[in-house]
Amino acid sequence: MLVDSITIVPYSLLFLRIIIAIIFFSSGKSHFQHSVERGKSIGLPANFTKLLGAVEVIAAFSIAVGLFLQIGALLLIFVMLGAIQKKIFIWKTEFYEDKGYGWHYDLLLLLGLLVIFATGGGHYTII
DSSP states (O other): OOSOHHHHHHHHHHHHHHHHHHHHHHHHHHHHHTHHHHHHHHTOOHHHHHHHHHHHHHHHHHHHHTSSHHHHHHHHHHHHHHHHHIIIIISOOOSSOTTSOSSHHHHHHHHHHHHHHHHTTOSSOOO
């Protein structure tokens, strides 16, 4: 074996958690701070968009630090299922579009969240 999986797996999961947390923290912050504009762009009321942003920020923090991270991952899994549902059934977005707005990106985030949820985030967690 080229790399010792016992050594690399915990770091791989930690890196995955941090990258996904950065993505969702950034998105959530934007939803929360600019709820009217973001709500219009995604077809949701401003109050719901603000709530969505708060959930994303809190769940991202949870995943990054490893505090109740399976709950945080589960919350974001539901967010991603909602995003994918909206793209496929409401906006009729294809899997991959030339503009880059397809739902392939959302699916990758969902799968990363499923890995985090299924593994408990690896060794470097608090609870």
